[in-house]
Amino acid sequence: MKISSLAKKKLLEICKRIYDKGFVAANDGNVSLKLGNKILVTPTGKSKGFLESEDLVLVDLKGKKLKGKLNPTSELMMHTFIYEKREDAGAVVHAHPPYSTALAAAKIPLPEFLLPEVILSLGKIPLAPYATPSTREVCKSIEGFIQDHDAIIMENHGVVTVGKDLDDAFFKLERTEHYSRIYFLAKNLGGIKELTKKEIERILKTKEKSV
Ligand SMILES: [Zn+2]
Incomplete structure (x- = not known):
């Protein structure tokens, strides 16, 4: 199969955005990006800010390398696991954005009802128990969350997001980090004030209307 140069270009663009934003x-x-029954994925040992088209690796849904001169990311197992569990997943992004990763390092979960746009878009962002990176443990640690959540913070590690495409997965990462930052700042201003039950109900009603 010829991998579309457009798909490669898009993946490189997202990698650069992640690097330029300081998310890694x-x-x-x-x-990674799902292309039918194959996955286009970033290689191990290369900065996301300076990747070239030929650095990308094509693997099958089980993670077997099909094409590419470099080896796929050491977190490949997490990606194939997510595609296996989520039929709707078109792309997966994993990074270590500072505010979310600080929360992960402090093992502090994000509150669920602080900002309307997060309630409406991501909903709850769970904190998955720590697992050694690049091992099957990571899959186990997110297993209980990945079905119902598109963004997960992983203890002492970072964030993983799932999207219908690369932009969607990237924006979920960006939103998670923005939220973590606001939470951190609000906490330092003297504490957060979560929305009331009534306010949350009203927010959720606007979602029902827009569906
Ligand atoms: Zn990582």
């Missing part, structure tokens, strides 16, 4: 350092993070 050095060679951290990994991104």
Whole structure:
């Protein structure tokens, strides 16, 4: 199969955005895009800010390498696991954005009812128990959340998001980090004030109307 150059270009663009926004350092993070029964994924050991088309790796749904001179990301198992569990997933993004990762390192979960746009878009962003990166443990740690959540913070590690396409997965990462930052700032201003039950009900009603 010829991989569309457009798909490769888009994946590289998202990687650069993740790097430029400071969501990863050095060679951290990994991104994948589902293309039918194959997955285009970032390689191991290369910065997301300086990737080239030929660095990308094509694997099958089980993670077997089909094409590419480099080896796929060491977190490939997490990506194939997510595609297996989520038929609707078109792309997966994993990064270590500082505010969300600080919460992950402090094992502090994000509150669920703080900002209307987060309630409407992502809903609850769970904190998954710590697992050694690049092992099957990571799949186990997110297993209980991945079915119902598109953004997960992983203890002492970082964030993983699932989207219908690359933009969608990236925006979910960006939104999670923005939310973590606002939460951090509000906490430092003297504490957060979650929305009341009545206010939440009203927000959820606007969602019903727009469906
Ligand atoms: Zn990581």
